[in-house]
Amino acid sequence: MSGPSLLVPGGIATPRGFRAAGVSAGIKANGHPDLMLLVADAPAHAAAVFTTNKVIAAAVSVSKEHLQRSGGVVRAIVVNSGCANSCTGDQGVADAREMTATTANLVGCPSEQVLVASTGVIGVNLPMDRVRAGLPAAFEALGADQGAAAARAIMTTDLAPKESAARIAIGGGPVTIGGMAKGAGMIEPNMATMLGFVTTDASVPKPLLDRALRDAVDRSFNAITVDGDSSTNDCVMLLASGASGVTIDDAGYGPFVEALTTVCRELALAIVRGGEGATKLVTVNVTGAATGAEARRAAKVIANSLLVKTALHGGDPNWGRLICAAGRASVAFDASRAEVTIGPLVLFKNGQPHDELAPAAADYLKAKELTIGVDLGSGSASSTVWTCDLSAEYVRINADYRT
Amino acid sequence: MSGPSLLVPGGIATPRGFRAAGVSAGIKANGHPDLMLLVADAPAHAAAVFTTNKVIAAAVSVSKEHLQRSGGVVRAIVVNSGCANSCTGDQGVADAREMTATTANLVGCPSEQVLVASTGVIGVNLPMDRVRAGLPAAFEALGADQGAAAARAIMTTDLAPKESAARIAIGGGPVTIGGMAKGAGMIEPNMATMLGFVTTDASVPKPLLDRALRDAVDRSFNAITVDGDSSTNDCVMLLASGASGVTIDDAGYGPFVEALTTVCRELALAIVRGGEGATKLVTVNVTGAATGAEARRAAKVIANSLLVKTALHGGDPNWGRLICAAGRASVAFDASRAEVTIGPLVLFKNGQPHDELAPAAADYLKAKELTIGVDLGSGSASSTVWTCDLSAEYVRINADYRT
Numbered sequence: 001m002s003g004p005s006l007l008v009p010g011g012i013a014t015p016r017g018f019r020a021a022g023v024s025a026g027i028k029a030n031g032h033p034d035l036m037l038l039v040a041d042a043p044a045h046a047a048a049v050f051t052t053n054k055v056i057a058a059a060v061s062v063s064k065e066h067l068q069r070s071g072g073v074v075r076a077i078v079v080n081s082g083c084a085n086s087c088t089g090d091q092g093v094a095d096a097r098e099m100t101a102t103t104a105n106l107v108g109c110p111s112e113q114v115l116v117a118s119t120g121v122i123g124v125n126l127p128m129d130r131v132r133a134g135l136p137a138a139f140e141a142l143g144a145d146q147g148a149a150a151a152r153a154i155m156t157t158d159l160a161p162k163e164s165a166a167r168i169a170i171g172g173g174p175v176t177i178g179g180m181a182k183g184a185g186m187i188e189p190n191m192a193t194m195l196g197f198v199t200t201d202a203s204v205p206k207p208l209l210d211r212a213l214r215d216a217v218d219r220s221f222n223a224i225t226v227d228g229d230s231s232t233n234d235c236v237m238l239l240a241s242g243a244s245g246v247t248i249d250d251a252g253y254g255p256f257v258e259a260l261t262t263v264c265r266e267l268a269l270a271i272v273r274g275g276e277g278a279t280k281l282v283t284v285n286v287t288g289a290a291t292g293a294e295a296r297r298a299a300k301v302i303a304n305s306l307l308v309k310t311a312l313h314g315g316d317p318n319w320g321r322l323i324c325a326a327g328r329a330s331v332a333f334d335a336s337r338a339e340v341t342i343g344p345l346v347l348f349k350n351g352q353p354h355d356e357l358a359p360a361a362a363d364y365l366k367a368k369e370l371t372i373g374v375d376l377g378s379g380s381a382s383s384t385v386w387t388c389d390l391s392a393e394y395v396r397i398n399a400d401y402r403t
Numbered sequence: 404m405s406g407p408s409l410l411v412p413g414g415i416a417t418p419r420g421f422r423a424a425g426v427s428a429g430i431k432a433n434g435h436p437d438l439m440l441l442v443a444d445a446p447a448h449a450a451a452v453f454t455t456n457k458v459i460a461a462a463v464s465v466s467k468e469h470l471q472r473s474g475g476v477v478r479a480i481v482v483n484s485g486c487a488n489s490c491t492g493d494q495g496v497a498d499a500r501e502m503t504a505t506t507a508n509l510v511g512c513p514s515e516q517v518l519v520a521s522t523g524v525i526g527v528n529l530p531m532d533r534v535r536a537g538l539p540a541a542f543e544a545l546g547a548d549q550g551a552a553a554a555r556a557i558m559t560t561d562l563a564p565k566e567s568a569a570r571i572a573i574g575g576g577p578v579t580i581g582g583m584a585k586g587a588g589m590i591e592p593n594m595a596t597m598l599g600f601v602t603t604d605a606s607v608p609k610p611l612l613d614r615a616l617r618d619a620v621d622r623s624f625n626a627i628t629v630d631g632d633s634s635t636n637d638c639v640m641l642l643a644s645g646a647s648g649v650t651i652d653d654a655g656y657g658p659f660v661e662a663l664t665t666v667c668r669e670l671a672l673a674i675v676r677g678g679e680g681a682t683k684l685v686t687v688n689v690t691g692a693a694t695g696a697e698a699r700r701a702a703k704v705i706a707n708s709l710l711v712k713t714a715l716h717g718g719d720p721n722w723g724r725l726i727c728a729a730g731r732a733s734v735a736f737d738a739s740r741a742e743v744t745i746g747p748l749v750l751f752k753n754g755q756p757h758d759e760l761a762p763a764a765a766d767y768l769k770a771k772e773l774t775i776g777v778d779l780g781s782g783s784a785s786s787t788v789w790t791c792d793l794s795a796e797y798v799r800i801n802a803d804y805r806t
Contacts, residue, residue, distance in 0.1 A: 054734075123756035324456065355526065399717030
């Protein structure tokens, strides 16, 4: 993958045509930044993907409705951290609507051109007096140099802000893509919702933009797992300003989506690296699957297996746990043709263990970034998923959360 | 449930017509008992359920074949612990066959009337010299009073042997059901395979026996989870000797399956109580589901959620994690009509949290045996699943397993 070479410093406000801000509105008791505003200088094309959880937060339902009503044309995104505004009933929806209406007044656009996201504790209503006071302050603070402040304002239990940007030459000139994300579990429902925001100064027709976001998210945010949970608030939003003067057509789609995927993957891997209690980033490659969907399913089952994750934490080259997880994934799997690799080492092949390689594999597993592989021996499809190890620290973080 | 009142002391050899033995053959390096023999005085009807993992151990494939070839008529079951004989290729299958053939010679029956099971480390071949020497010793040790020794010989990382028996009056007289099980994770592929063995002195026609075992297992062994994994060796086997002189017909089926379920559930709950690192036994009740299958699926997702299990460990009445897990279970779920209960306390109802009850719920969660409930607000089907909490000790056990 040549992706990383495209990377440039920057984030959400690096592409031309965007300004961002992050301020402390007092939604978080500790005074940390908790209100983010992203504004496009002119109406931008927008695409978004949302949580598949049946329980959806107020912001998710309002943003979905606004995308529909605006025909995918968006001027601003407003995000608060410190309160998920989820399971908060009609008041929650009214509050989310008010956030978009107030932002729209400041920006000077219809409120359906504003998207909204929230992350934090669920079952608690937003302190709207603080949101009302914070929004004009955030509007005042907007700047093309405020991407880093914006990235800090969407954090909850994240150990560090997560930003990424890439620049490529397409058609007439350089196109920039920038993004930021937050999330520390995939996805802890109270404080670690996964949110991703990406901008580009390319002009991208709405159908291509939708397709590009789905493609990129499938190989980035949807290919990671920390603990197998998914929250009521998850979303990834993409805005295209067109300020670069470059229009993405079918010919430019390939390079564009590769750059977009690179940015999204950097952000997604940053979430896994910073996963709750995580000490290792693990790439899980499943090959030899009958279909792509089966490859992905097997990779997710392996990546979420507690026994695999604890073995990786302990540096135990326990290939039996890998083959066992693949075996229960409800996918075509031929044990006699299957193969299990830990780094470059083949621990199981042709139905036979190679435990003589276990000491070398244990050495390999001491690294902080690992690759493990299972070939299902049943076809030619493959999938890659990223996960982290499971540590006692994860249990401590989540058992002691509110106590 | 009136089940527990049926319980009597005893185990696998308590029903008439069976003898059992457990001996140390030297398969385990520490000299603990590792070879079990169960013999019916006369050919018994047999039913069995096996792991759904695509990777199956040699013993599972041989037992499946023998059940087929014998028409479900069985004289003996031979089990070793300390070696799973899984992922061991053709030699593994030959070794499992030899175990049944040697047992058949001792008992005096065709080898297809012998079933076999193994549990222990995978990817290692059986030390057949020790098995060959151990089998005659086990045969010599057979006795109707050796059920407890048999239960010890199938243990691996289990903290205690697991036995249960029940007696009921059906038709002409008393019918006894006895069983034993092992398993410490659900199911750790190297050392904690789940095995269950149940006997009865009722005479049960093969079709009823198959149906009774499926019904009982569905509400016991298949309704528990420790860590969501399932091994290559799992099986539950049921033998009916008919020595009580009582034949189970359609009229007797109800009481019989209730007693069988009671025995299986006692054994299954013992597995959860003794789960790796477990400190609490948790009953998860899902109600208001559109279908029974959806109720079971939602209950399993809740019971396997790391965030739910860590919250239970920490005594945190985090209803948001319960509703979030139910929301991602891909089942019909109406958040506005859903209800979340912790013990007798309703923490979420009609779309509104009742966090004023959180302190009382935290008090309730200090107990060792807990009940939590989620009503999906979408129908009238329900399901009960049992799980345990997730502790840092679980991580330690599984991260340090082979190192």
